[in-house]
Amino acid sequence: MKKPLLAVKDIVQITGITARTLHYYDRIHLFKPTHLTEKGYRLYDRSSLEKLQTILILKEMDFSLKEIADILKLxxxxxxxxxxxxxxxxxxxxxxxxxxxxxxxxxxxxxxxxxxxxxxxSSVLPLKEQYANEARFIYGETEAYKVYNETMENLSVDEKEKRFSDIEEIYKQIASCIHQDPSSDEVQRLIEEWKENLMQFMTCDAELLACIAHTYKFDARFKSYFNQYGNEDLADFLYSAIMQNINR
Missing domain, CATH: 1.20.5 (Single alpha-helices involved in coiled-coils or other helix-helix interfaces)
Incomplete structure:
Protein backbone atom coordinates (compact mmCIF):
# COMPACT_ATOMS: atom_id res chain seq x y z
CA MET A 1 0.00 0.00 0.00
CA LYS A 2 1.38 3.37 -1.02
CA LYS A 3 2.21 5.63 1.91
CA PRO A 4 -0.15 8.62 1.91
CA LEU A 5 1.11 12.16 1.84
CA LEU A 6 0.14 14.34 4.78
CA ALA A 7 -1.20 17.86 4.44
CA VAL A 8 -0.42 20.65 6.90
CA LYS A 9 -3.71 20.07 8.69
CA ASP A 10 -2.82 16.39 9.09
CA ILE A 11 0.56 17.25 10.63
CA VAL A 12 -1.16 19.73 12.96
CA GLN A 13 -3.66 17.08 14.04
CA ILE A 14 -0.99 14.41 14.59
CA THR A 15 1.62 16.49 16.41
CA GLY A 16 -0.31 19.36 17.97
CA ILE A 17 1.99 22.08 16.59
CA THR A 18 0.49 25.00 14.69
CA ALA A 19 0.39 25.56 10.96
CA ARG A 20 2.26 28.81 11.56
CA THR A 21 5.12 26.87 13.15
CA LEU A 22 5.28 24.49 10.19
CA HIS A 23 5.43 27.42 7.79
CA TYR A 24 8.20 29.00 9.86
CA TYR A 25 10.23 25.78 9.90
CA ASP A 26 9.90 25.66 6.13
CA ARG A 27 11.01 29.29 5.78
CA ILE A 28 14.21 28.75 7.82
CA HIS A 29 14.90 25.45 5.99
CA LEU A 30 14.65 23.38 9.18
CA PHE A 31 11.72 21.20 8.07
CA LYS A 32 10.62 21.48 4.47
CA PRO A 33 7.65 19.72 2.82
CA THR A 34 8.26 16.67 0.69
CA HIS A 35 6.08 18.00 -2.13
CA LEU A 36 4.34 21.18 -3.17
CA THR A 37 1.08 21.00 -5.13
CA GLU A 38 0.41 23.17 -8.16
CA LYS A 39 -1.49 25.50 -5.86
CA GLY A 40 1.43 25.71 -3.43
CA TYR A 41 0.04 23.44 -0.69
CA ARG A 42 2.67 21.70 1.41
CA LEU A 43 2.63 17.89 1.58
CA TYR A 44 4.75 15.61 3.76
CA ASP A 45 5.53 11.90 3.58
CA ARG A 46 5.59 9.59 6.60
CA SER A 47 9.39 9.59 6.89
CA SER A 48 9.47 13.39 7.14
CA LEU A 49 7.04 13.12 10.06
CA GLU A 50 9.70 11.20 11.97
CA LYS A 51 12.15 14.03 11.33
CA LEU A 52 9.64 16.57 12.64
CA GLN A 53 9.11 14.51 15.78
CA THR A 54 12.90 14.46 16.32
CA ILE A 55 12.94 18.25 15.97
CA LEU A 56 10.15 18.61 18.54
CA ILE A 57 11.94 16.31 20.98
CA LEU A 58 15.20 18.24 20.66
CA LYS A 59 13.34 21.53 21.09
CA GLU A 60 11.77 20.17 24.28
CA MET A 61 15.29 19.31 25.45
CA ASP A 62 16.00 23.06 25.25
CA PHE A 63 18.10 23.13 22.09
CA SER A 64 17.75 26.21 19.92
CA LEU A 65 16.45 25.83 16.38
CA LYS A 66 19.93 26.65 15.05
CA GLU A 67 21.43 23.91 17.26
CA ILE A 68 18.76 21.46 16.12
CA ALA A 69 19.55 22.15 12.47
CA ASP A 70 23.22 21.41 13.16
CA ILE A 71 22.42 18.25 15.16
CA LEU A 72 20.30 16.81 12.37
CA LYS A 73 23.34 16.88 10.09
CA LEU A 74 25.38 14.68 12.45
CA SER A 122 25.97 32.26 40.02
CA SER A 123 28.66 34.71 38.96
CA VAL A 124 26.74 37.29 41.01
CA LEU A 125 28.15 37.71 44.51
CA PRO A 126 26.05 36.65 47.54
CA LEU A 127 24.06 39.56 48.99
CA LYS A 128 26.02 39.66 52.25
CA GLU A 129 29.22 39.94 50.24
CA GLN A 130 27.64 42.67 48.11
CA TYR A 131 26.72 44.60 51.27
CA ALA A 132 30.27 44.22 52.58
CA ASN A 133 31.70 45.50 49.29
CA GLU A 134 29.26 48.40 49.29
CA ALA A 135 30.26 49.34 52.85
CA ARG A 136 33.92 49.13 51.86
CA PHE A 137 33.23 51.38 48.87
CA ILE A 138 31.39 54.02 50.95
CA TYR A 139 33.27 53.92 54.25
CA GLY A 140 36.55 52.26 53.29
CA GLU A 141 38.64 55.41 53.79
CA THR A 142 37.20 56.26 57.20
CA GLU A 143 39.04 55.41 60.40
CA ALA A 144 35.93 53.77 61.86
CA TYR A 145 35.66 51.35 58.96
CA LYS A 146 39.35 50.48 59.14
CA VAL A 147 38.95 49.60 62.84
CA TYR A 148 35.83 47.58 62.02
CA ASN A 149 37.59 45.70 59.22
CA GLU A 150 40.64 44.88 61.34
CA THR A 151 38.42 43.65 64.16
CA MET A 152 36.35 41.43 61.86
CA GLU A 153 39.46 39.91 60.27
CA ASN A 154 40.71 38.85 63.69
CA LEU A 155 37.48 37.09 64.64
CA SER A 156 36.84 33.42 64.01
CA VAL A 157 33.74 32.29 62.13
CA ASP A 158 32.09 31.25 65.41
CA GLU A 159 32.90 34.61 67.01
CA LYS A 160 31.41 36.48 64.06
CA GLU A 161 28.25 34.41 64.22
CA LYS A 162 28.03 35.10 67.97
CA ARG A 163 28.39 38.87 67.45
CA PHE A 164 25.72 38.97 64.76
CA SER A 165 23.45 36.75 66.84
CA ASP A 166 23.78 39.15 69.79
CA ILE A 167 22.84 42.13 67.61
CA GLU A 168 19.87 40.29 66.13
CA GLU A 169 18.65 39.52 69.65
CA ILE A 170 18.79 43.24 70.48
CA TYR A 171 16.76 44.03 67.35
CA LYS A 172 14.12 41.54 68.49
CA GLN A 173 13.94 43.17 71.91
CA ILE A 174 13.65 46.63 70.36
CA ALA A 175 10.87 45.31 68.11
CA SER A 176 8.96 44.21 71.22
CA CYS A 177 9.11 47.84 72.47
CA ILE A 178 7.91 49.44 69.26
CA HIS A 179 4.71 50.74 70.88
CA GLN A 180 6.74 52.70 73.41
CA ASP A 181 8.17 56.17 72.91
CA PRO A 182 11.63 55.95 71.22
CA SER A 183 13.00 58.12 74.03
CA SER A 184 11.70 55.83 76.79
CA ASP A 185 14.20 54.42 79.27
CA GLU A 186 13.63 50.85 78.10
CA VAL A 187 14.19 51.64 74.43
CA GLN A 188 17.23 53.81 75.17
CA ARG A 189 18.70 51.06 77.35
CA LEU A 190 18.49 48.72 74.37
CA ILE A 191 20.02 51.34 72.06
CA GLU A 192 22.92 51.68 74.51
CA GLU A 193 23.30 47.90 74.45
CA TRP A 194 23.25 48.02 70.66
CA LYS A 195 25.93 50.75 70.68
CA GLU A 196 28.12 48.75 73.06
CA ASN A 197 27.90 45.83 70.68
CA LEU A 198 28.92 48.03 67.75
CA MET A 199 31.78 49.50 69.78
CA GLN A 200 33.36 46.07 69.75
CA PHE A 201 33.80 46.53 66.00
CA MET A 202 34.32 50.27 65.52
CA THR A 203 34.41 53.69 67.13
CA CYS A 204 30.82 54.93 67.12
CA ASP A 205 30.76 58.71 67.23
CA ALA A 206 27.60 60.76 66.73
CA GLU A 207 28.26 61.24 63.02
CA LEU A 208 28.61 57.52 62.34
CA LEU A 209 25.54 56.68 64.44
CA ALA A 210 23.50 59.27 62.55
CA CYS A 211 24.70 57.75 59.26
CA ILE A 212 23.64 54.26 60.41
CA ALA A 213 20.26 55.58 61.56
CA HIS A 214 19.73 57.32 58.23
CA THR A 215 20.59 54.12 56.35
CA TYR A 216 18.13 52.11 58.44
CA LYS A 217 15.34 54.54 57.64
CA PHE A 218 15.91 55.28 53.98
CA ASP A 219 17.56 52.16 52.52
CA ALA A 220 14.79 49.81 51.33
CA ARG A 221 17.00 46.77 51.90
CA PHE A 222 17.32 47.54 55.60
CA LYS A 223 13.57 48.09 55.85
CA SER A 224 13.13 44.64 54.32
CA TYR A 225 15.71 43.21 56.71
CA PHE A 226 13.95 44.58 59.79
CA ASN A 227 10.57 43.30 58.59
CA GLN A 228 11.61 39.81 59.65
CA TYR A 229 11.41 40.91 63.28
CA GLY A 230 7.67 41.38 62.97
CA ASN A 231 6.93 45.02 62.25
CA GLU A 232 7.26 47.07 59.07
CA ASP A 233 7.81 50.23 61.13
CA LEU A 234 10.88 48.93 62.95
CA ALA A 235 13.37 50.70 60.64
CA ASP A 236 11.68 54.07 61.28
CA PHE A 237 11.46 53.32 64.99
CA LEU A 238 15.18 52.50 65.14
CA TYR A 239 15.99 55.72 63.33
CA SER A 240 14.03 57.76 65.88
CA ALA A 241 15.49 55.86 68.86
CA ILE A 242 19.09 56.28 67.63
CA MET A 243 18.60 59.98 66.89
CA GLN A 244 17.09 60.44 70.37
CA ASN A 245 20.16 58.74 71.81
CA ILE A 246 22.49 61.04 69.87
CA ASN A 247 20.61 64.15 71.02
CA ARG A 248 20.88 63.09 74.65
Missing amino acids: TRQEQKQILKKQRQTLLLRKQRLENIMTALDEYVSGNDISNLHIFNR
Whole structure:
Protein backbone atom coordinates (compact mmCIF):
# COMPACT_ATOMS: atom_id res chain seq x y z
CA MET A 1 0.00 0.00 0.00
CA LYS A 2 1.38 3.37 -1.02
CA LYS A 3 2.21 5.63 1.91
CA PRO A 4 -0.15 8.62 1.91
CA LEU A 5 1.11 12.16 1.84
CA LEU A 6 0.14 14.34 4.78
CA ALA A 7 -1.20 17.86 4.44
CA VAL A 8 -0.42 20.65 6.90
CA LYS A 9 -3.71 20.07 8.69
CA ASP A 10 -2.82 16.39 9.09
CA ILE A 11 0.56 17.25 10.63
CA VAL A 12 -1.16 19.73 12.96
CA GLN A 13 -3.66 17.08 14.04
CA ILE A 14 -0.99 14.41 14.59
CA THR A 15 1.62 16.49 16.41
CA GLY A 16 -0.31 19.36 17.97
CA ILE A 17 1.99 22.08 16.59
CA THR A 18 0.49 25.00 14.69
CA ALA A 19 0.39 25.56 10.96
CA ARG A 20 2.26 28.81 11.56
CA THR A 21 5.12 26.87 13.15
CA LEU A 22 5.28 24.49 10.19
CA HIS A 23 5.43 27.42 7.79
CA TYR A 24 8.20 29.00 9.86
CA TYR A 25 10.23 25.78 9.90
CA ASP A 26 9.90 25.66 6.13
CA ARG A 27 11.01 29.29 5.78
CA ILE A 28 14.21 28.75 7.82
CA HIS A 29 14.90 25.45 5.99
CA LEU A 30 14.65 23.38 9.18
CA PHE A 31 11.72 21.20 8.07
CA LYS A 32 10.62 21.48 4.47
CA PRO A 33 7.65 19.72 2.82
CA THR A 34 8.26 16.67 0.69
CA HIS A 35 6.08 18.00 -2.13
CA LEU A 36 4.34 21.18 -3.17
CA THR A 37 1.08 21.00 -5.13
CA GLU A 38 0.41 23.17 -8.16
CA LYS A 39 -1.49 25.50 -5.86
CA GLY A 40 1.43 25.71 -3.43
CA TYR A 41 0.04 23.44 -0.69
CA ARG A 42 2.67 21.70 1.41
CA LEU A 43 2.63 17.89 1.58
CA TYR A 44 4.75 15.61 3.76
CA ASP A 45 5.53 11.90 3.58
CA ARG A 46 5.59 9.59 6.60
CA SER A 47 9.39 9.59 6.89
CA SER A 48 9.47 13.39 7.14
CA LEU A 49 7.04 13.12 10.06
CA GLU A 50 9.70 11.20 11.97
CA LYS A 51 12.15 14.03 11.33
CA LEU A 52 9.64 16.57 12.64
CA GLN A 53 9.11 14.51 15.78
CA THR A 54 12.90 14.46 16.32
CA ILE A 55 12.94 18.25 15.97
CA LEU A 56 10.15 18.61 18.54
CA ILE A 57 11.94 16.31 20.98
CA LEU A 58 15.20 18.24 20.66
CA LYS A 59 13.34 21.53 21.09
CA GLU A 60 11.77 20.17 24.28
CA MET A 61 15.29 19.31 25.45
CA ASP A 62 16.00 23.06 25.25
CA PHE A 63 18.10 23.13 22.09
CA SER A 64 17.75 26.21 19.92
CA LEU A 65 16.45 25.83 16.38
CA LYS A 66 19.93 26.65 15.05
CA GLU A 67 21.43 23.91 17.26
CA ILE A 68 18.76 21.46 16.12
CA ALA A 69 19.55 22.15 12.47
CA ASP A 70 23.22 21.41 13.16
CA ILE A 71 22.42 18.25 15.16
CA LEU A 72 20.30 16.81 12.37
CA LYS A 73 23.34 16.88 10.09
CA LEU A 74 25.38 14.68 12.45
CA THR A 75 25.70 10.91 12.70
CA ARG A 76 23.72 9.07 15.34
CA GLN A 77 26.86 8.58 17.44
CA GLU A 78 27.73 12.28 17.28
CA GLN A 79 24.18 13.13 18.27
CA LYS A 80 24.47 10.89 21.32
CA GLN A 81 27.57 12.75 22.50
CA ILE A 82 25.79 16.10 22.23
CA LEU A 83 22.76 14.74 24.08
CA LYS A 84 24.99 13.55 26.92
CA LYS A 85 26.44 17.04 27.25
CA GLN A 86 22.96 18.54 27.15
CA ARG A 87 21.90 16.26 29.98
CA GLN A 88 24.68 17.71 32.16
CA THR A 89 23.61 21.23 31.21
CA LEU A 90 19.99 20.48 32.12
CA LEU A 91 21.07 18.86 35.39
CA LEU A 92 22.94 22.02 36.40
CA ARG A 93 19.91 24.09 35.39
CA LYS A 94 17.67 21.82 37.47
CA GLN A 95 19.92 22.30 40.51
CA ARG A 96 19.86 26.06 39.98
CA LEU A 97 16.05 26.08 39.73
CA GLU A 98 15.78 23.99 42.91
CA ASN A 99 18.05 26.51 44.63
CA ILE A 100 15.85 29.38 43.42
CA MET A 101 12.69 27.58 44.57
CA THR A 102 14.19 27.02 48.03
CA ALA A 103 15.17 30.69 48.26
CA LEU A 104 11.70 31.73 47.09
CA ASP A 105 10.03 29.58 49.76
CA GLU A 106 12.33 31.00 52.44
CA TYR A 107 11.64 34.57 51.35
CA VAL A 108 7.87 34.05 51.25
CA SER A 109 8.01 32.51 54.73
CA GLY A 110 9.66 35.69 56.06
CA ASN A 111 13.37 34.98 55.87
CA ASP A 112 15.46 38.11 55.29
CA ILE A 113 16.66 38.57 51.73
CA SER A 114 20.29 38.89 52.84
CA ASN A 115 20.15 35.34 54.24
CA LEU A 116 19.03 33.77 50.97
CA HIS A 117 21.57 31.61 49.13
CA ILE A 118 20.17 32.42 45.71
CA PHE A 119 23.53 33.40 44.15
CA ASN A 120 25.47 30.33 45.31
CA ARG A 121 25.78 28.92 41.79
CA SER A 122 25.97 32.26 40.02
CA SER A 123 28.66 34.71 38.96
CA VAL A 124 26.74 37.29 41.01
CA LEU A 125 28.15 37.71 44.51
CA PRO A 126 26.05 36.65 47.54
CA LEU A 127 24.06 39.56 48.99
CA LYS A 128 26.02 39.66 52.25
CA GLU A 129 29.22 39.94 50.24
CA GLN A 130 27.64 42.67 48.11
CA TYR A 131 26.72 44.60 51.27
CA ALA A 132 30.27 44.22 52.58
CA ASN A 133 31.70 45.50 49.29
CA GLU A 134 29.26 48.40 49.29
CA ALA A 135 30.26 49.34 52.85
CA ARG A 136 33.92 49.13 51.86
CA PHE A 137 33.23 51.38 48.87
CA ILE A 138 31.39 54.02 50.95
CA TYR A 139 33.27 53.92 54.25
CA GLY A 140 36.55 52.26 53.29
CA GLU A 141 38.64 55.41 53.79
CA THR A 142 37.20 56.26 57.20
CA GLU A 143 39.04 55.41 60.40
CA ALA A 144 35.93 53.77 61.86
CA TYR A 145 35.66 51.35 58.96
CA LYS A 146 39.35 50.48 59.14
CA VAL A 147 38.95 49.60 62.84
CA TYR A 148 35.83 47.58 62.02
CA ASN A 149 37.59 45.70 59.22
CA GLU A 150 40.64 44.88 61.34
CA THR A 151 38.42 43.65 64.16
CA MET A 152 36.35 41.43 61.86
CA GLU A 153 39.46 39.91 60.27
CA ASN A 154 40.71 38.85 63.69
CA LEU A 155 37.48 37.09 64.64
CA SER A 156 36.84 33.42 64.01
CA VAL A 157 33.74 32.29 62.13
CA ASP A 158 32.09 31.25 65.41
CA GLU A 159 32.90 34.61 67.01
CA LYS A 160 31.41 36.48 64.06
CA GLU A 161 28.25 34.41 64.22
CA LYS A 162 28.03 35.10 67.97
CA ARG A 163 28.39 38.87 67.45
CA PHE A 164 25.72 38.97 64.76
CA SER A 165 23.45 36.75 66.84
CA ASP A 166 23.78 39.15 69.79
CA ILE A 167 22.84 42.13 67.61
CA GLU A 168 19.87 40.29 66.13
CA GLU A 169 18.65 39.52 69.65
CA ILE A 170 18.79 43.24 70.48
CA TYR A 171 16.76 44.03 67.35
CA LYS A 172 14.12 41.54 68.49
CA GLN A 173 13.94 43.17 71.91
CA ILE A 174 13.65 46.63 70.36
CA ALA A 175 10.87 45.31 68.11
CA SER A 176 8.96 44.21 71.22
CA CYS A 177 9.11 47.84 72.47
CA ILE A 178 7.91 49.44 69.26
CA HIS A 179 4.71 50.74 70.88
CA GLN A 180 6.74 52.70 73.41
CA ASP A 181 8.17 56.17 72.91
CA PRO A 182 11.63 55.95 71.22
CA SER A 183 13.00 58.12 74.03
CA SER A 184 11.70 55.83 76.79
CA ASP A 185 14.20 54.42 79.27
CA GLU A 186 13.63 50.85 78.10
CA VAL A 187 14.19 51.64 74.43
CA GLN A 188 17.23 53.81 75.17
CA ARG A 189 18.70 51.06 77.35
CA LEU A 190 18.49 48.72 74.37
CA ILE A 191 20.02 51.34 72.06
CA GLU A 192 22.92 51.68 74.51
CA GLU A 193 23.30 47.90 74.45
CA TRP A 194 23.25 48.02 70.66
CA LYS A 195 25.93 50.75 70.68
CA GLU A 196 28.12 48.75 73.06
CA ASN A 197 27.90 45.83 70.68
CA LEU A 198 28.92 48.03 67.75
CA MET A 199 31.78 49.50 69.78
CA GLN A 200 33.36 46.07 69.75
CA PHE A 201 33.80 46.53 66.00
CA MET A 202 34.32 50.27 65.52
CA THR A 203 34.41 53.69 67.13
CA CYS A 204 30.82 54.93 67.12
CA ASP A 205 30.76 58.71 67.23
CA ALA A 206 27.60 60.76 66.73
CA GLU A 207 28.26 61.24 63.02
CA LEU A 208 28.61 57.52 62.34
CA LEU A 209 25.54 56.68 64.44
CA ALA A 210 23.50 59.27 62.55
CA CYS A 211 24.70 57.75 59.26
CA ILE A 212 23.64 54.26 60.41
CA ALA A 213 20.26 55.58 61.56
CA HIS A 214 19.73 57.32 58.23
CA THR A 215 20.59 54.12 56.35
CA TYR A 216 18.13 52.11 58.44
CA LYS A 217 15.34 54.54 57.64
CA PHE A 218 15.91 55.28 53.98
CA ASP A 219 17.56 52.16 52.52
CA ALA A 220 14.79 49.81 51.33
CA ARG A 221 17.00 46.77 51.90
CA PHE A 222 17.32 47.54 55.60
CA LYS A 223 13.57 48.09 55.85
CA SER A 224 13.13 44.64 54.32
CA TYR A 225 15.71 43.21 56.71
CA PHE A 226 13.95 44.58 59.79
CA ASN A 227 10.57 43.30 58.59
CA GLN A 228 11.61 39.81 59.65
CA TYR A 229 11.41 40.91 63.28
CA GLY A 230 7.67 41.38 62.97
CA ASN A 231 6.93 45.02 62.25
CA GLU A 232 7.26 47.07 59.07
CA ASP A 233 7.81 50.23 61.13
CA LEU A 234 10.88 48.93 62.95
CA ALA A 235 13.37 50.70 60.64
CA ASP A 236 11.68 54.07 61.28
CA PHE A 237 11.46 53.32 64.99
CA LEU A 238 15.18 52.50 65.14
CA TYR A 239 15.99 55.72 63.33
CA SER A 240 14.03 57.76 65.88
CA ALA A 241 15.49 55.86 68.86
CA ILE A 242 19.09 56.28 67.63
CA MET A 243 18.60 59.98 66.89
CA GLN A 244 17.09 60.44 70.37
CA ASN A 245 20.16 58.74 71.81
CA ILE A 246 22.49 61.04 69.87
CA ASN A 247 20.61 64.15 71.02
CA ARG A 248 20.88 63.09 74.65
